Amino acid sequence: MARIKLVVNGQKRELDLDPTMPLLWVLRDYLGLTGTKYACGIAQCGACTVHVEGVPIRSCVFPVSAVQGKEITTIEGLSKNNDHPIQIAWIEEQVPQCGYCQSGQIMTAASLLKRNSSPTEEEIDNVMSSVLCRCGTYPRIKIAIQKVSGE
Amino acid sequence: MRNIPRRKFIQLSSASGAFLIVGCIPSAEGKEKLISKVTSNLPSIDLNQFISIGKDGSIILFNHRPEMGQGTYQSIPMILAEELEVDIDLVEIRQSQASRELYGSQMVVGSRSIQTQFEQLRIMGASAREILRQAAANKWETDLNDCRASNGRVVSNDGQVFTYGELIEDASKLEVPQKPPLKNPDQFKVIGKPFHRRDIPLKTNGEAQFGIDISVPGMLYASVERSPVFLGKIKSFDESEALKVQGVKQVISTSRTVYGRTRFGVAVLAESYWAAVQGRNVLLIEWDNQSLEEVSDLTIEKESLEASNSNGNELFGRGNTDKILDDSKEVIEASYQTPYQAHVPMEPMNAIVSVKENSAEFWGSTQNPNGIRSFIARKYEISENDIKINYTFMGGGFGRRSMTDVVEEAADLSKKSRVPVKVIWSREDDLTQGPFRACSLNVCRAVINDEGKVHALEHKIVAQEIRNQTGENMKAGRQLMGGINTNYTIPHLSVKGVLRKRHIPVSYWRAVYHSTNPFAHESFIDELAHRVKKDPIAFRLEMLDQPRYRRVLEEVAVRANWQASRTDNIGKGVAIAERSGAYFAMVVEVRKLKGRIVISRITTALDLGICINPDTVKAQTEGSIVMGLGAVYSGLTIKNGAVNEQNFNTYPMLKMDQCPEIETYIIKSNAPPDGAGESGLPTVAPALANAIFDLTGKRIRKLPIDMNGIM
Ligand code: FES
Ligand code: FES
Numbered sequence: 001m002a003r004i005k006l007v008v009n010g011q012k013r014e015l016d017l018d019p020t021m022p023l024l025w026v027l028r029d030y031l032g033l034t035g036t037k038y039a040c041g042i043a044q045c046g047a048c049t050v051h052v053e054g055v056p057i058r059s060c061v062f063p064v065s066a067v068q069g070k071e072i073t074t075i076e077g078l079s080k081n082n083d084h085p086i087q088i089a090w091i092e093e094q095v096p097q098c099g100y101c102q103s104g105q106i107m108t109a110a111s112l113l114k115r116n117s118s119p120t121e122e123e124i125d126n127v128m129s130s131v132l133c134r135c136g137t138y139p140r141i142k143i144a145i146q147k148v149s150g151e
Numbered sequence: 152m153r154n155i156p157r158r159k160f161i162q163l164s165s166a167s168g169a170f171l172i173v174g175c176i177p178s179a180e181g182k183e184k185l186i187s188k189v190t191s192n193l194p195s196i197d198l199n200q201f202i203s204i205g206k207d208g209s210i211i212l213f214n215h216r217p218e219m220g221q222g223t224y225q226s227i228p229m230i231l232a233e234e235l236e237v238d239i240d241l242v243e244i245r246q247s248q249a250s251r252e253l254y255g256s257q258m259v260v261g262s263r264s265i266q267t268q269f270e271q272l273r274i275m276g277a278s279a280r281e282i283l284r285q286a287a288a289n290k291w292e293t294d295l296n297d298c299r300a301s302n303g304r305v306v307s308n309d310g311q312v313f314t315y316g317e318l319i320e321d322a323s324k325l326e327v328p329q330k331p332p333l334k335n336p337d338q339f340k341v342i343g344k345p346f347h348r349r350d351i352p353l354k355t356n357g358e359a360q361f362g363i364d365i366s367v368p369g370m371l372y373a374s375v376e377r378s379p380v381f382l383g384k385i386k387s388f389d390e391s392e393a394l395k396v397q398g399v400k401q402v403i404s405t406s407r408t409v410y411g412r413t414r415f416g417v418a419v420l421a422e423s424y425w426a427a428v429q430g431r432n433v434l435l436i437e438w439d440n441q442s443l444e445e446v447s448d449l450t451i452e453k454e455s456l457e458a459s460n461s462n463g464n465e466l467f468g469r470g471n472t473d474k475i476l477d478d479s480k481e482v483i484e485a486s487y488q489t490p491y492q493a494h495v496p497m498e499p500m501n502a503i504v505s506v507k508e509n510s511a512e513f514w515g516s517t518q519n520p521n522g523i524r525s526f527i528a529r530k531y532e533i534s535e536n537d538i539k540i541n542y543t544f545m546g547g548g549f550g551r552r553s554m555t556d557v558v559e560e561a562a563d564l565s566k567k568s569r570v571p572v573k574v575i576w577s578r579e580d581d582l583t584q585g586p587f588r589a590c591s592l593n594v595c596r597a598v599i600n601d602e603g604k605v606h607a608l609e610h611k612i613v614a615q616e617i618r619n620q621t622g623e624n625m626k627a628g629r630q631l632m633g634g635i636n637t638n639y640t641i642p643h644l645s646v647k648g649v650l651r652k653r654h655i656p657v658s659y660w661r662a663v664y665h666s667t668n669p670f671a672h673e674s675f676i677d678e679l680a681h682r683v684k685k686d687p688i689a690f691r692l693e694m695l696d697q698p699r700y701r702r703v704l705e706e707v708a709v710r711a712n713w714q715a716s717r718t719d720n721i722g723k724g725v726a727i728a729e730r731s732g733a734y735f736a737m738v739v740e741v742r743k744l745k746g747r748i749v750i751s752r753i754t755t756a757l758d759l760g761i762c763i764n765p766d767t768v769k770a771q772t773e774g775s776i777v778m779g780l781g782a783v784y785s786g787l788t789i790k791n792g793a794v795n796e797q798n799f800n801t802y803p804m805l806k807m808d809q810c811p812e813i814e815t816y817i818i819k820s821n822a823p824p825d826g827a828g829e830s831g832l833p834t835v836a837p838a839l840a841n842a843i844f845d846l847t848g849k850r851i852r853k854l855p856i857d858m859n860g861i862m
Contacts, residue, residue, distance in 0.1 A: 001397065018397060018425065025425040029372075034364035035357015037546070039497050040578045044799035047497065075357035082356040090355045094347060094766055097774055098220030099354030100361060100497040100546025129806040132799065134497045134547050135220045136777025138810040140770070 005068055008033065009077025019065035023057075024048045026064045027074060035075035035103045039132070046131030047104040050074045056111040075103035078110060086110045089144040097135035104131050109145050118149040198279040198323065200253040201231055201272070208303065208316030210237055213247040215254040216264045217518055218350060219496075219545035219552065220774070221828045222767035223264045225348040227272060229763055230265075233341040234276030234334060236300040237315070244349045249520035249540040259518045260553050260659065262731035262826025265763055269824050277331035279322075286322035287313050336761060336821045345766035350544070361546045362516030363501045363575060370503060370571035371400055373564050374427040376434050377416035377584055380792040382654045383438040388417050392433035398426030402434070405563045407556040409586055409656045410620045414556075418564050424575055443654050443792040451789060452488070455592040455613045455651065459486070463611065463649030466632045470643030475607040479598040485678055487595070487671035488853045489836075490786025491794070492588040494660055495804065498546020499581050504561035505571035510537040511562070512571075516545035518552040526555040527562055549778070550659035554586075582802055583794045587787065588660030589615045593671030598643075603683035605694065607643035610635055610672060614664075615657045616650055625650050633664030634728055634833050635672050639694040655789065661778055662829040665730045670854065673726035673837035678850065687725050687841065688713055699758045700727055702818055703736035706756035710816050711738035721751075722846025728833035731826030733759035737834035739842040748843060748861050750780075750811040757815070757830060760822035772815045772831040779835030781805040786855045 002019040005012070008031060015030055022041075027033040027050070039047035041060045048060040051073040078084050082091075086109050089095075096102045105128070112119060112127045119127070124145050133141070198204060203211040212228035212235075224244065232239040249257060256267075280300045287305035288295045290313065297308040305313050336342075353359040378384070390402035401420040406413050419430035476482055503514040504527070511527045520542045528535045545552055557574060564572040576584070591614040600606040616631050627648025635646050660666060680690035688708050695701050704727055708714070713723065720743050727736045740752040753776055762768050785803050788795045796802035815831075840851040849861055 018429075021423070021425045025423060028364075029366070029423050029425070033357070034360070037361075037498070038363070038575075039499065040799050042578075042798055042800065045497075045804075078356070082352055087355040091347070091352055094351055094770065096220075096351050096354035097222075097770060098218075098497065098545060098547045099350070099359050102354050103357050106355060125808040129808040132497070132804045132806065134495055134549075134778065134781075134804060136774035136805070136810070137770075138777060138805075138807040139773050139813055142807065 002065065004064055006072060007069065008072045009074060017064055020063050023059040023062045023064050023067055027059065033074050033076055037100055037103055039101065046108055047101050049104040049107040051107060051111060056108055075107060078106065084110060085148045086113065089148045093140045093144040093147065095137050095140040095144050097137055101131065101133045105133065105141055113148060199275055201275045202235060202279045204315050204319045206316050206319060208314045210242040210303065210315065211245055212242050213245050215247040215257055216259050217257065217520060217542050217545060219259060219518065219548040221259065221771060222348060222764060224350045225346065226265060226763040226767055229341050229346060230269065230272040231276040233339055234273045235280050237303045239341050239346055249524065249542055251521045257520050258522065258553060259548065260550065262828035262830065265824050266732060266826045273333050274331060277333050278327050281328045281331045282322040282325045283315055283318050285325055286318040289321065342761065342763050343765065346764060348767065360543045361498050362514065362543050363498055365503055365514045365543065366573065367503060367514060367571050370573050371420040371422065371568060372424040372427045373418045373420050373572050373574045374424065374431045374577065375405060375416040375418040375560060375574060376431050376436060377414060377580065378438045379583055380438065380440040380443050381414065381656060382412060382443060383440045385415050385417065386437040386439045389435040393419050393430035396426055396430040396433065398422040399430040401568055403564060403567050405560050407559040409556050412621060420564065420568055420572065440792060446654065446789060446792045448789050451590065458649050458651060459592055459594050459611060459613045461649055463627050463647045465645055466627060466629050466648045467637055467646040470607065472607045472609050472643040472645035475598055475643050476596055476609055482596050482598055483679065483682060484596045485675055485852060487593045487674060489591045489667040489670060490788070490854060491590045491655065492660060492782050492786060493582050493585060493802065494549045494551035495581060496547030496549055496551055499578055500551065500557045500576040501574060502558045502561040503571055503573040504558060504565045506531055506562050506566040509533060512539040513558060514541045516543050516552060518545065518548045519555065523555055523558050526558060530562065549661040553659060579797045582796055582798065586656035586658035588666060589657040591667045593668065595671055595675040597679055599679065599683060603685065605641045605679055608641050609645045609647065611647040611649060612668060613649040614651060615653055617657055617659060619650065620652060620657065631664060632668065634668040634730065636728065638697040638700055640696060641694060662730055662832040665728060665829065665833040666782065669726065669728045669833040670836040673834065674840050677841040677844065691727065699734040703727065703734045703756040703758050706816055706818060707736040707738050707754055710756060710814065711740065711754035713738060722842045724838045724841025724845055726834040726838035726841060730830040730833055733757055733825040733827060733830035735830045735834055737838045739838040741842040741846050743862065746862060748846065748858050750839065752812050754814045755816065755831060756818060758818040758820055759825040759827055759830065760820050761824040762817050763824060765817055768817060768827045769815045771827045773813050775829055775831030776813055776835055777805050777810060779832040780809065783836045783839060784855050784858065
């Protein structure tokens with residue numbers, strides 16, 4: 001057990017935790033931020049993607065001790081009113097089906113557009129192919145990203 | 152979720168059998184009514200179990216089918232709104248409680264939610280509309296025919312207006328018509344329009360709650376180590392190391408039932424999921440594997456091939472196929488194989504159950520809320536009334552969440568530990584434990600006559616059957632022949648099933664046998680077309696009278712530009728199938744790109760009767776195709792009696808860069824609606840294999856396909 005200090009979505013949190021616990025389970029089971037999802041636990045699917053200092057990471061393999069004091073943003077903190085351009089495009093294009101993978105898709109897409117406001121189709125493919133969707137929403141994800149980047 | 156009072160409800164079977172039990176109260180004459188009002192003390196009044204109207208005009212429509220991405224959260228209220236005459240974008244949509252008495256079956260399987268209840272849902276909306284009109288007519292002292300319902304209001308011929316909210320109190324006192332007039336499909340304003348799904352905004356900001364997101368006070372998390380070899384029994388286990396892990400509370404052996412067979416495991420219960428997993432990692436368990444380690448892909452293949460020499464039993468027959476095949480000099484024969492597949496809903500399986508002395512509660516994502524209630528009631532002898540079922544959005548189901556085995560584990564552990572227990576399966580558990588889509592061997596044989604027409608065809612399926620996995624009975628059932636097109640006007644046709652039984656459990660997987668049999672059937676039809684040097688679409692049309700099949704096939708030919716001359720670099724393949732009443736035709740176009748074969752386009756045409764929400768149907772088609780392609784590119788393998796693949800690194804899902812452009816064309820129709828959730832899947836494998844043949848001359852008869860290894 002160790003005293004862990006976190007900054008999540010702008011809020012400071014302090015907890016006594018096993019420092020090797022992956023950030024994912026801290027967010028979900030200790031901070032009640034369940035928008036970040038577990039789906040593989042081995043950095044293969046992207047469902048658990050959050051931003052640390054603006055960079056997307058896979059929280060299922062990231063020990064909580066490694067993110068102490070750093071700015072963590074989860075899907076809950078991406079925008080106040082569900083109005084990040086990516087979220088708006090996602091609703092407009094009716095992207096989600098079951099919705100389970102979508103936090104990871106949205107967090108990954110948001111950071112892609114932050115780095116590169118008009119990615120080519122190939123760049124979108126490269127980045128977004130690391131996030132899995134069993135429901136098959138890929139065609140719509142691509143259209144939604146292209147829509148935002150075209151604006 | 153608000154409770155709709157259950158008092159005064161009795162059972163009634165409707166003629167169709169689909170909507171088995173709906174709300175009904177004895178009327179004054181003592182006769183049962185199909186539809187009734189459900190009144191409550193709340194400021195709004197429930198006109199029935201689907202519709203609640205407030206005096207302020209607010210309207211709530213209830214969706215009673217669990218939502219796993221299929222879109223009924225929106226499409227069921229759309230049907231109600233159509234007949235009720237309200238603006239779907241202005242009503243509130245809520246998920247209903249789980250109640251067999253109020254809603255009949257709430258199970259979401261086989262793409263049947265809309266198909267089986269379209270009519271009943273319309274009656275629910277229309278009967279509510281009719282009493283609102285009647286209430287207005289009474290107030291104005293005018294004829295019912297002078298009162299028109301529109302947009303949440305009743306308008307009289309001379310221009311007077313009441314909102315539904317102003318009428319609700321009077322309306323709720325009126326007799327509900329049992330056979331209200333239904334709208335003519337030509338008048339539909341909501342049905343058939345691509346309204347935005349109301350669950351979607353909840354799924355873009357983390358707000359949507361899935362089973363795995365719930366926690367209840369006092370609960371422990373559980374992770375269960377189960378025998379990797381199915382049916383393995385626990386010889387002994389040592390929990391001492393596990394109990395040393397901080398946060399671990401208890402280690403308990405448990406079991407669950409999978410299609411009549413008990414499967415054993417050892418559960419670690421802890422304060423956090425992470426602690427439970429850490430504890431599980433240091434459990435020492437000795438398994439008695441019942442000598443099942445011998446089983447592997449090789450033994451299964453060998454055993455299937457041997458079994459295919461037997462005739463099994465006939466599942467469908469016309470003409471005199473056996474004799475013609477026996478007597479013919481030239482019989483064309485081909486065998487096709489498909490592997491086991493896991494469901495892999497993105498949300499891993501999970502359940503929270505609290506079992507007490509005389510009551511129980513479930514929280515989680517399920518395709519089968521009422522099945523869970525009956526299961527717990529039976530197992531612990533608790534009255535169904537004392538079991539509360541709280542169901543959430545599902546992070547995918549694909550058939551896996553229609554089962555109650557995970558609930559059984561959680562209930563068992565709760566009973567033994569006396570606290571609520573949340574069982575979470577890891578992805579590894581999901582892939583290695585199944586149950587799975589059955590693997591199959593299909594042997595097809597045919598005789599072609601002098602005119603180049605198929606004279607006789609035999610399709611033999613060698614596979615496990617979901618409904619018959621244990622016991623002595625080796626007779627294959629009709630279930631096994633799902634997806635075989637008996638509509639081809641082949642004069643002599645025989646479908647045979649050779650039942651296999653194995654220790655590997657099989658289950659319903661999106662489209663079920665329709666996800667495997669058409670690969671063989673439609674590939675073989677293609678082989679026959681090429682054998683007689685006919686165009687594969689023309690060859691199929693020659694054998695089809697069925698108008699819906701013809702329509703989708705003709706449509707897809709036009710849309711996919713089938714007739715356009717092919718270059719050396721492009722191949723096209725076609726396939727057709729029917730699933731849950733929906734007719735589907737698909738053309739896959741493949742190209743050579745940098746020494747590999749890639750799919751450049753998939754064009755589909757489908758006829759599913761009345762389409763409630765075309766955008767949802769398109770999304771479901773895209774989803775079915777992606778899942779179908781995933782099952783073409785990867786499969787599970789069996790080694791040492793167990794599944795070899797553990798996670799996405801060895802059992803890859805389809806990724807965005809493998810996802811082709813998909814075009815979906817929905818045929819306009821006023822026929823009753825059929826299922827949309829699976830119909831795009833069956834044609835994927837054969838249409839792709841046929842396209843690869845067209846491009847390369849190589850015939851794919853075994854899945855998965857290694858797209859990099861073809862050229
Ligand atoms: S859960 Fe972290 S990448 Fe899959
Ligand atoms: S929307 Fe269901 S897994 Fe992506």
